[in-house]
Amino acid sequence: MISQIDITGKNKYEIDENTQKYTRKHIGKLDKYLPRHAKKTVSAKVVIEQINGANDNKYEVEAILTIPDKTLVAKDQSSNVLAAVDIVEAKLESQIRRYKTEKNPRIGKSSIMAKFKRSFKRG
Incomplete structure (x- = not known):
């Protein structure tokens, strides 16, 4: 669990x-998607805002995840606060996965090890 959530x-x-x-x-x-080095220093800030429209109420949820060398931001609007939190969570998860592949080139389909293994299968 991320301990610093505001x-x-x-x-x-x-x-x-x-x-x-x-x-x-x-x-x-x-935090289970974060690399080990980032788990110790990660912090999150979540801002929830109610937007009053002409016909109904909407909620905007913005989450800012601060990890080493990067800040991940996700924002979404929905008619339900909990639904907006779910969508923001999914957006942050995909951004974390991209962060991991940038930091560690051995992870992913186009990684160094995957190319190395494919070269031995062909020949």
């Missing part, structure tokens, strides 16, 4: 306990 409401939006627990659970479990 959850705040914007424009006088009060975050209830259920939303706070849900956000901590889902954003906190993203």
Whole structure:
């Protein structure tokens, strides 16, 4: 679990306990996708804002994940706060996977080891 998660409401939006627990659970479990060196220093900031539209209420969730050498940002709007948190979680997960392949070129389909193994299969 990511230990440093700061959850705040914007424009006088009060975050209830259920939303706070849900956000901590889902954003906190993203550390299992991080490389070992990044797990120690990762911190997250989640900002939830209620946007009052003409017909209905919408919620905007923005999550900022600070890891070594990079800051990952994901933002989404939805009519439900929990749904927006789920979408932001999925966006951050894909960004973390890209970060891992940038930092460690041995991971992925186009990695050095994969090309090396394919060259032996052909010949």
